Amino acid sequence: MNQMMTTTVVMGGLAPQPTMSHDEALVEAHRCLMCWDAPCTRACPTTIDVPGFIKRIANDDLLGSARTILESNILGASCARVCPTEVLCAGACVLNDLHERPIDIGRLQAYATDDVVFGDIELSVESVQSGASVGVVGAGPAGLSCGAELAKLGHAVVLYDARRQPGGLNTYGVANYKMDMATSLREVEFVQGLGVEIRTSTxxxxxxxxxxxxxxxxxxxxxxxxxxxxxxxxxxxDLGGVGDALDFIADVRAGKVDLVGERVAVIGGGNTAIDAVSQASRLGAERVYLVYRRDRDEMKAYPHDIERALSSGVEFIHWSAPIRIEGEGSVSALVCERTEYSSDGDLVSVPDSEYRIPVTMVLRATGQEKRVGFLDQFDGVETDHGGRVVVDDAFRTGNPGIWAGGDCVNGGKEVVNAVAHGKAAAMSIDAALRAAAGK
Ligand SMILES: Cc1cc2nc3c(=O)[nH]c(=O)nc-3n(C[C@H](O)[C@H](O)[C@H](O)COP(=O)(O)OP(=O)(O)OC[C@H]3O[C@@H](n4cnc5c(N)ncnc54)[C@H](O)[C@@H]3O)c2cc1C
Structure with missing residues (x-):
């Protein structure tokens, strides 16, 4: 049972283009002030030692740098690409206070991890096999993170995922211009290399x-x-051309979408809406509209993503709510009415304000539903009034043998939050399994 195991992960070939040249990385690394209290580290939900990994880049110790990142965040390579660094680590960089450009932490992190996660530099992990087995439902960032940490701690781990490919929204949801499907799948292979088994289409x-x-x-x-x-x-x-923005993004990532000549309206104001309009405009749609019932400063999407969408030609239609979709067989127009705040602060429709937007495609990006029906199957697992799984500080549910984390717990945040949950849950699961085994 207590057998020592060394796992060596070697990934060869197919490395993506380096995100920074060696010289560029050295120059950027030497700009870092290496703050002792590191606000960038405190701003990271996985508390990556940012000055530590940047210092190792400056010293040309790339493996040490990757190790520093991956010890805190096993999905450090994808987080480097998809994290909203502007509001997390780079947003906390003290250079902002000095009116200087913050350190480009995301691209440095990608530079440091690429050769280990996608290239041919080896990462050795030693673990003592515990003999215990953990089942993880979902091979998205939360499940991958939890599974990887548990494997490193010596537990047998099986991840089950309903989709054909693992990776969750990293594979199917995040916009292509941040990270493509192949990159997500390569990172999953790296996690599998740590000893995690994944059963897809299950x-x-x-x-x-x-x-x-x-x-x-x-x-x-x-x-x-x-x-x-x-x-x-x-x-x-139910007309043709009307659908879920998430399915649209998944189809884009699978290379199944041609939008030349299309006029696309996306309903919503969050990150899904922004990703869908940005993808649509990059795929050559004739017109792309984002229809949102409130003002721009009330949108949940990140300001930098909003700016990117605006600069790629997306037309934002604020203070508008859809009331019907017209067409014969397939959509020809989205009919909206104007909205405003009443004197009581309620959002109301403006009388006689109906108008038509001629479109050939309408995508809903108005919020994902919670998996309450599915979660009800697990004895003792409770959900709150918003459909989120209720957990304690260690991510344990009301059933002492079941933990949970990621979007199903926080209602939908970022990849890095899901990774942090998975890691914290793994530590708690490990402690519980060792206590049960009297170790
Ligand atoms: C359009 C969009 C864009 C986003 N962009 C960003 C971004 O740029 N940066 C960022 O940091 N975050 C982004 N996010 C948020 C981020 O993707 C999520 O916070 C993160 O993926 C959550 O990870 P998770 O593992 O909790 O869930 P998911 O990634 O959703 O993974 C859950 C997995 O569980 C599987 N599953 C579900 N039910 C079952 C079942 N019954 N049996 C087996 N498997 C099952 C699913 O197939 C899926 O693979 C975005 C989200 C969306 C929707």
């Missing part, structure tokens, strides 16, 4: 029962994320 509750899962494993982690964007209940929503 939906828990359908292909494998909850009872079977509980019988097969000593502990469970739920990293099931959120569901699809539900219909808005608008007349005409």
């Amino acid at each position: 939906a828990v509750g359908t292909d494998v029962s909850v009872g079977q899962l509980s019988a097969d494993h000593d502990a469970l982690f739920l990293g099931v994320g959120l569901g699809s964007v539900p219909p808005l209940g608008l007349p005409g929503e």
Whole structure:
């Protein structure tokens, strides 16, 4: 049972283009002030030692730098690409206070991790096999992070995912211009190299029962994320060309979408809406509209992503709510009415303000539904009034053998938050398994 195991991960070939040249990275690394209290580290949900990894880049110790990052965040390579660094680590950089450009932490992090995660530099991990087995539902960032940490701690780990490919929204949801599907899948291979088994096309509750899962494993982690964007209940929503913005992004990532000559309207004001309009405009759509019922400063999407969408030609239509979709067989127009705040502060429609936007495609990006029905199958796992899984500080649910993390717990945040949850849950699962085994 207590067998010592050394896992060596070697990834060859197919490395993506380096995100920074060696000289560029050295110059940028030497700009870092190496602050002792590192506000950048405190701003990172996975508390990566940012000055530490940058110092190692400056000293030309790339493996040491990658190790520093990956010890805190096993998905450090994808976080380097998808994290909203402007509001996290780089947003906290003290150079901002000195009216200087903050350190480009995201690109330095990609530079440091690329050769280990996608290239041929080896990362050795030594672990003592515990003999315990953990089942992880969902191979998205939360599940991958939890699984990788548990594997490093010597536990056997099986990840189950309903989709054909692992990686969750890193593979299917995040916009292509931040990270493509191939990069996400390469990072998953790196995690598998740590000893994590992944069973794809295996939906828990359908292909494998909850009872079977509980019988097969000593502990469970739920990293099931959120569901699809539900219909808005608008007349005409069943017309061809109307759909879920998440399915659209997944199709774009699979190379299945041609938008030349299309006029696309995306309904919503969050990150999904912004990613969908940005993708649509980059794919050559004739006109791309973002339709949102409130003002720009009330949008949940990040300001830098909003600016990027605006600069790529997306037309923002504020103070507008859709009331029906018109067309014969397929959509020809989105009909909206104007909105405003009443004197009581409620959002109301403006009388007689109806107008039509001629479009050939309408995408809903109005919020993903929670997986409450699925979660109800697990005894003792409770959800709050918003459909989020209730967990304690160690990410343990009301069932002492089940932990949860990621979007299904926080209702939808960032990849780095899901990674942080997975890591914290893994530490708690490890402690519980060792306590149960009297170790
Ligand atoms: C359009 C969009 C763009 C985004 N862009 C960014 C970004 O740029 N940067 C950023 O940091 N974050 C971004 N996010 C948020 C980020 O993607 C999520 O916070 C993160 O993926 C959450 O990870 P997770 O593992 O909790 O869930 P997910 O990534 O959703 O993974 C959950 C996994 O569980 C699987 N699953 C569900 N039910 C079952 C079942 N019954 N059996 C087996 N498997 C199951 C699913 O197939 C999925 O693979 C974006 C989100 C969206 C929707």
